[in-house]
Amino acid sequence: MSLQTYFKEFNKVIKMDYDVKSELKEKRDILLGILRNDDDMPAFDEYNQGSYSMHLGVEPLDKEYDIDVGLRFHVNRDDYEPMDLKEKIRDLLKNHTEYGAKIKKPCVTVTYKKDGEAAYHVDLVTYVYEDKDDSDSQLYLARGKNRDSEETCWEKSDPVGLVEYVNDKYKGDDNKEDREQFRRVVRYIKRWKNKKFSSSGNAEPPSIAITLIAVDHFEASKKYDYIEEKYCYDDLQAVISFAKEIQKLFVFKEVNEIGRLMYTIEYNLPSSLNFESDVNLFRKMSDNYMTDFKEKIDDLVDDLEAVKSETDEVEQCKMLSKIFGDDFPIPEKKNAAKKQMNFIPSTSASGVD
Structure with a gap:
């Protein structure tokens, strides 16, 4: 066989096959359901982003799988502080798993255990609109881990455009x-x-x-x-x-x-x-x-x-x-x-x- 054959075999082994990661998708859908069923949570559209949507995922060496999910809330940036929605998400999901929900700078992470150790996590990324009535208006990412950090801000973002740029x-x-x-x-x-x-x-x-x-x-x-x-x-x-x-x-x-x-x-x-x-x-x-x-x-x-x-x-x-x-x-x-x-x-x- 040629060396190219072995490269392709290697690719098959390391390629993340999201179609067979049904557990990960099921957990994602459960989390989205919890958020949607809360009366105080604003309406949102979800959007898979990161390597998942770019078809570039690699099997993790530590075997902890992840998926990035963008939540585009139908609210105006001027009506919310960056931590408002992240804290609400965290509070709704904090008792969902043994690990709870953790606020990170770009997202809220929910980690799941399997066979006694962390097996996969879902990163929920919060976005809001410049103008909620215009779906083409500027999106802003809620960046920051807490309200007191100087890094906490609304940051211009274009997650859909980024995925399209790669694809x-x-x-x-x-x-x-x-x-x-x-x-x-x-x-x-x-x-x-x-x-x-x-x-x-x-x-x-x-x-x-x-x-x-x-x-x-x-x-x-x-x-x-x-x-x-x-x-x-x-x-x-x-x-x-x-x-x-x-x-x-x-x-x-x-x-x-x-x-x-x-x-x-x-x-x-x-x-x-x-x-x-x-x-x-x-x-x-x-x-x-x-x-x-x-x-x-x-x-x-x-x-x-x-x-x-x-x-x-x-x-x-x-x-x-x-x-x-x-x-x-x-x-x-x-x-x-x-x-x-x-x-x-x-x-x-x-x-x-």
Whole structure:
């Protein structure tokens, strides 16, 4: 089999299949029912957002599944403080599970237990309108953990536009195969970062930043297969090229007091959407964390280039397993071709290197 076959097997393992996560959807619907049945809760429309709606979900390493649900309340921003609705949601749901409902900066989280430990959680994100009578008016996100925080505010947001922006990448039946490679490569990078970075604090690069960089910079990659006598998708080259695009975004900042070269990275939400302007998606990461990210991306590119240079397919898969984790399949020698076929140089879908 070709290396591409093993990449696709890896994608199947790590891909979040929301259609089979019926428990998660059932919990979401129960929570929405509780909120709707409360006489004091304003009417709202729900909207699935995040990786769920972008078709980019990855199986979590800690096995705690989540779903982000936007609640667009039919109220005017000027009639409510940012914490009003979040506290109401929290109070209605606080006794629903053993873990209760917890207010976080962007949402209210309800966590569920299964087999004695946290198994999944639902993030409920609160939005209100500039003008409740105009569904096209500006949406505002209720940001903040409590009323006393300086960070608590109404923040301009465009959750529907953001999902459409991502899903418009390779839109249409004619672009289906390019779109599938795009989604596979984003999942590979997300699994890599889940493996390489701590999820506590702000050490881990935000997934939405990785996704938007891919939307703006990813190009499909193919190579010629002499057996099939046609161009076939080349996920190894695609993930190398995308990792190099991330590399290019880092900017040297300074040499710190111990002689370490420090770097920063900045990537804003699309200016075409209705978010607060000039919001760097990496803003929560310290200079040390950004530099860690730069060093790990550099290592990733080097490691992937080494895979590309290796001619033994089994050895390639072993190397990729070290990069992406044990879910990357390693074939037995007898089931794999020992040497890769000779291919012409990889190209993008447009034929440009």
